Amino acid sequence: MDIQPEDLAKTCADLKAKGFDYLKKITAVDRNDHVEVVYLFYSTADRKDEIIIAKLPPENPEVHTIMKMYPAADWYERELSEMFGISIKGRKADRLLLELWNGKDAPLRKSFAWGKEYRKVE
């Protein structure tokens, strides 16, 4: 199901009311002209999956946190902001989760120039 990023909180509340009580994963896909944030919900009672996709602009993407409704989102959202440069609104600034990484570049974005440092050595 595709949604607008502004509707995320409302959609999550609806899903929670419908019995989707379990958050399996939050991930993202860089499609070059936009960034998709993918939420994978699950209902433990009905054993059904629901995928929610929110499309964000490629520059300064931001999305609201759903940690209050789904505590499982905590680490996934932190990973998302470090790996995709997506800022998560409504959260306190946190220590980096994968802390040996610098947290500034977004390595899983397609624009990430990797291998540069190796070339420098040559």
Add this chain to the structure above:
Amino acid sequence: MAIMRINVGPIHPGTHGVLRLVVDVDGDTIKSVEPHIGFLHRGVEKLMETRMYMQNPSYTEKLDYIAPLSWDDLYVNSVEKALGIPVKEPAQYARVILLEFQRIASHLLWLGTMVNDVGQLFTAFMWCFRDRAKVLKLLEDVSGGRMFYVNLRLGGFNKNMPEDFKERCLALADYLEDKISVYPDVLDSSSVFMERTKDVGVLSKPDAIAYGVSGPVLRASGVEEDARKSHPYYVYGKLDFKVPTYQRGDAYDRYRVRYEEMLESIKIIRQAVEMMPEGDTKGMPIRLIGPAAKPDTVLMQEELPRGEGIIYMIPDKQRPYRISLRSPAFANLSVLPKISEGYRFADLFSIVGSLDVVLAEIDR
């Protein structure tokens, strides 16, 4: 009393890999725990985007070096789905048999090290490793590798199963059942093991669901959820097995769930051997330029020994455009601050041990 901050790790605080825990204690009571992860981050998802489909199993195997076949199977199965390649029927049964043996090997290693961590030294550890070695020998004879197998190919395996495959599986299942059924007698009568696991690290059912834990940790808290039942793959739908579930959600219940899962795995193996048709199990040889994938998104969910592993893949023609790995241990570790608060400092190691985390798949 003043709060004291203790730094545990990062090298081996009783688990596989590199995990640092920053613990605040008041006397001997834990006030807060903060896991620091990422020491083993090597960007597997990014690396996999740059490799052809069948170059990637060597990455997925190293995600969890205790049960490499399970991750490998999850990946190869999702590639088969993306390319639309059917798995040969005898190979489906052989995969189920080997996956269940891998689950037993993983749980045996967990049980041995867990019992050691709580201080019931070396008896159970030696027994578990003795039995696990038999399982590894079978996997070695089937694949050629003792630790990393990389024997799955699209549609089957790299070679046919050995001629005496069925007899060996049945003999090994009998051996394991005989040996494993003795463990609870020993552990339940050990006051060291019981006192350090009973009512330690209790995770309630609502919290288990809210924090998204999976696998034995979720089932020990009373949620009957198993990807083999809810999203059946291969021939699991045809097999008769139970999903062991306990209610209290403490470290002891997590041990009971894993123990009973091993017995269920033996049941699955016996049925699968019985039903396995004759025929070759050879899959496609590795060709780097294979058939082009359909552009549909692939969502594959399998029950790994540590919980539910998920691959969300956007295929491109010859390599994944984006692949996202859901590590069950990642979610299981994120619940640690919640369940260790208020316990004694020494209990922390029972709790971390009972979650059965492998840091290589958490950090990716």
